[in-house]
Amino acid sequence: MAATDAAPSQSRGSIATLPWDAALLVLLFAGLAARVLSYELRLDEQLYIPPAALLAEQALYADFFYNHPPLSAIYFRLIHLLTGAEDLVRSARFGVVLAWAATLALVWGASFSLSRSRLVALFCVLALEVNVYLLTVVGMTATNNFLQIGPIYAGLALFAHGAMSPSRRALWTFLSGVSLSLAIGVKLSAVYYVPPLAMATLFVPWDLPFRQRLLSMTLPMALGGLVGAVPLAAFLVADPDRFLGHIVGYHLGPHVAYWDVTRHAQDVVAFGLGEKLRLAFDVWFQGTNLLILAAVFAFLGLGMAADRRVPWDLWSALGLAILFAAGLSFLPTPSFPQYFVPPLAGLVLMPALLWRAVDDARRVAAIPILIALAGLMVVVGSPRLLESSATLALGGPTTADRVEAAADQLRAALPGEPSGPVATLAPVYVLEAELPVYPEFATGQFAYRVAPMAPPETMSHYVTTGPGQVGQLFDANPPAALLTGFSDALEAPMIAWARANGYAPVPAVSFQDRYGTAVLWLPEPQ
Structure with a gap:
């Protein structure tokens, strides 16, 4: 079935029966913010936080070392200026809370737009908000590890909307290219999604003539990618050797040599394929992420049984993009848990998209499953949020x-x-x-x-x-x-x-x- 099919409708009455979802999300977000603000300072933050002060008088790369693309440093600098906070750590951690708020709002809006179900949108937001993996150093500290998720997700969601929106296809696809380029400007691993999505524009939507796909999908995405890449290009053109030496040369050379010597110092460091598979398994197939996969496969099975409504060309393209990103996650050596983040941004999008394939009769059976999975997510993740909330409520320091x-x-x-x-x-x-x-x-x-x-x-x-x-x-x-x-x-x-x-x-x-x-x-x- 073509990607241009309309989303299944849901009555306003049924939406009105779920007023508790907003209260639940706000309550959990308060705990999440408390956890970010009280999570102990980590080694990587000694790299990411200082530019917020240093950029007042110095230039990135030229005056001090920074081994990542520039947008994370620029983001923390802007947050520091906009908040007017004298405390570097306070403004940086507030920047993380703000990134969480923006990402969760984006996920709710895109998930509801795709599924027309507040319950599905709630599930997708919970998939991030109480994600056990993201409630660790990956999502709680002022680094670029979480900052990349929002722009990656936006790029994928905009691609999906473009494929299903004949009237605004070029606009959404253009914005998808912008978002993905901005994600690369935050963390280089976001580039994993670019090749499969660029290829997908040649085939999605399948019912369009090839020439129209080129004009409404391929060309707008390419133009959007160029626009979003302007900040990166500015640094690259200004001093290509220094820029590439910091970002590419460091990670391919001395970084690998250092960890080769000290590889036994930390259990989370993975060199060989076996070690990387173990690390990937710990991230993708445990806790919250396993529950997301359960929902994806459940909806996929129900949709295939119904054999209608699903934009098969679109979900197949996005599914392959996620698998491609997962495969490329094994390339960096050595590997750390945060290197397996990019596939999660795409995985959170899939339940809302696949819900479109489930017919009304099967949704009746699917809703209890969805509620049970969402409840398990809250049970697994909320103790960490409650602990942090209690600590601050009792007067503990941030x-x-x-x-x-x-x-x-x-x-x-x-x-x-x-x-x-x-x-x-x-x-x-x-x-x-x-x-x-x-x-x-x-x-x-x-x-x-x-x-x-x-x-x-x-x-x-x-x-x-x-x-x-x-x-x-x-x-x-x-x-x-x-x-x-x-x-x-x-x-x-x-x-x-x-x-x-x-x-x-x-x-x-x-x-x-x-x-x-x-x-x-x-x-x-x-």
């Missing part, structure tokens, strides 16, 4: 509060205006205290730690130094202080230099995070 308290300790310990930058691999604390940092460590340890494994031509693209060159850097520009305690091995050259040059720990600074206890080193009085 992550921003804890970081600000640490920054207060740093400011109080430094006598007057610092005479130089503070040397640290945890720059968020120092920048939160509005103290200067070395450009070489401005975004944490990620370039510093790979320096011993990277060829000189690769390192020439980065503003950084290596453990073996710390002494030269500090001799030329002595630090006003050193903040250590978060990575013993990487900080060892810094501590050795501090001891050899008359610096001593300050007992007044002793805050902790999951990586260790802070130690502030100051020059001893002469």
